[in-house]
């Protein structure tokens with residue numbers, strides 16, 4: 316009798332995971348822990364470096380991000396890879412990009428700040444590097460979402476070391492999010508997990524660049540901090556005089572680092588602005604705890620430079636909001652340790668076949 320016909324719509328996820336793990340182990344055995352190039356593409360700067368097996372950046376280059384042309388950005392990436400590989404025997408290349416990266420870690424589906432739409436970034440960079448050098452650099456090139464890359468850096472070499480259930484929240488202009496479970500980045504079914512910044516926390520709230528309203532990053536990010544500070548300054552309230560003075564009297568000249576410096580110097584309005592952003596951060600982390608139950612949340616990005624001015628109010632709001640509080644173990648909220656190089660360190664290490 317013939318075996319019953321079975322239609323397979325999706326491959327068995329367990330077998331798929333096993334296959335992926337085996338592939339990864341093979342790759343790691345082949346590639347080892349040699350020096351890898353990490354590239355972090357930001358809206359204004361391309362930062363790249365050679366990262367050794369202990370997560371140290373042993374060489375570093377920086378370029379301006381060229382305007383809006385994706386091809387020009389790819390040229391710059393190829394240029395820095397060429398430069399860095401001239402003096403180091405590179406085993407692999409990892410590129411961290413702010414955007415939605417597909418599950419194969421090859422194509423940027425959408426990058427709001429870089430005009431990339433279904434851009435086959437891995438192929439484009441490999442082609443350019445080959446054209447410049449007449450050979451490949453390293454055994455492989457990999458593209459990763461920048462927040463995933465930064466989280467991996469913190470997990471391997473920074474504030475997330477030893478944590479088996481880690482969540483990272485990167486507070487830059489927006490919010491970057493990532494999940495690392497049992498030594499693997501959780502990318503979701505389509506590569507798009509961890510976009511915490513676009514969870515809606517205030518229905519009908521502030522308009523977000525993503526097109527929705529009331530996203531978390533509209534309340535807990537560098538942009539939110541600056542927006543509120545400028546609004547306060549424009550209202551000409553006496554409490555904002557300290558901030559205005561630092562900005563030379565122009566509310567539009569207020570920046571995130573300016574508010575941070577003012578808060579550190581004890582300016583009451585600046586401290587309050589961090590309390591507000593911190594509160595939103597804590598509420599969002601309580602939501603993440605409800606969904607993911609991590610042991611540690613690492614908070615990175617420029618806004619985290621304010622340290623306890625941000626994290627103190629965040630912890631307080633977190634404790635007040637956490638579901639089941641008082642009857643459950645609580646996660647710890649800590650500041651990232653690797654600073655602005657987390658992304659390139661993580662991207663380089665992931666390209667070796669980890670994560």
Ligand SMILES: [Zn+2]
Pocket residue numbers: 512513523524525526527530
């Ligand atoms: Zn949004």
